[in-house]
Amino acid sequence: MQDSAAAEFEMAEYWYIKPGLEEQVKDFFAQKKEPEVVLQLDIPEKDFNIAGKGSSELKNLLKRLGVNSEVLRRIAVASYEAEINVAAHSRGGKMCSNVYDNLIYMQFRDNGPGIDDIEQAMIPGFSTADDLVRELGFGAGLGLPNIQKNSDALHITSALGNSTLVEIIICFT
């Protein structure tokens, strides 16, 4: 995985790999294959007119590529939750989706301020969402748990005061 940490920040890290897929995930990072399709989009801070558009685009692209509908739903939900997280909780960022023949690897990188305690953020119901975000129907504290539930692998690296990187792998079969 990428090493984006500046030395002065204390990095927090979280790993989840669906049992049985450890080898496949390890191979993916070892092989460093070139993706077949790349989709990169900006996620502006607190712009809920735009938020979610990237995940819609990604879903349409994968639908055209013939990805199975159940897998498609899992990718769309994980991507949308991650995209909303960047819009709602950070100073904005980028999403980059790399499509391979057998899986999708998505990166969501924001411009800070970082997650203090990732384990806490993973607890269903824990949320730091502000009133604006809650009024829109977000802030249930289920964003990260929902991403994990739909992912085959999830890697979060963050440091308070620095950016957060959320990496998601979902296999097509």
Next chain:
Amino acid sequence: MTLQDIVELLEAEVLYEGADLSKEVPCAFSSDLISDILMCTKESTLLLTGLTNNQVIRLADMIDLIGIVFVRGKKPMQDVIEMGKERGLPMIATNMTLYRSSGILYNAGLRSCRI
């Protein structure tokens, strides 16, 4: 049960002309929290909600919503209605509460979606 039946049961208003109300509705889910809706909806589902912002339409891009019932007399702004119309997503609005609307549909035989 079709969407037309639901319009009658909930004394609802159809939010744009030409919405396809002939669709058979297999099941429903009620919530005002977006993550709940994403987590609990794995099949073609009718959504009952008090959320009226554009993100409720974005939801329909991610999961398979058969239509949306806006409750408690809430109606989305015109631009949100347009977003739904572009997607061919039927949208209706009722003055009833979320609890009452859900109860009426449940009693009429509409099951809860699989979670």
